[in-house]
Amino acid sequence: MSPAEAAARGRIGAYAQQSRNDPRDMTRNARVAFLARFEREVDPDQVLAPAERERRALAARKAFFARLALASARARRRRKQST
Numbered sequence: 801m802s803p804a805e806a807a808a809r810g811r812i813g814a815y816a817q818q819s820r821n822d823p824r825d826m827t828r829n830a831r832v833a834f835l836a837r838f839e840r841e842v843d844p845d846q847v848l849a850p851a852e853r854e855r856r857a858l859a860a861r862k863a864f865f866a867r868l869a870l871a872s873a874r875a876r877r878r879r880k881q882s883t
Contacts, residue, residue: 835861 801809817826835857842848842856 838864 838857838860839853842860843853846853848856
C-alpha cells in the first residue's frame, strides 16, 4: 500500500468515525488534561485562590500559543528564504 493510499484510507476511517460520534466528545479527556497542565504549571501546590489560578493559567496558555506562533513564523520565513 502506498503512503497516499494509506493516508486516504485513514481519512476515510476518520470521517466515518466522526459521522458516528461528536469529535469534541472523542477529544474531551485530552483537552481537559492539556488545559489542566497550565494550572499545574502556575500553581503546583494549589495554594492560590481558584480565580487567581485560572487567571494565571490563562496567561500561561496564551504565552504557550504565542511561542508556538513565533516558532511557526520563523520556520515559514526560513522555508521561504531557502527556496
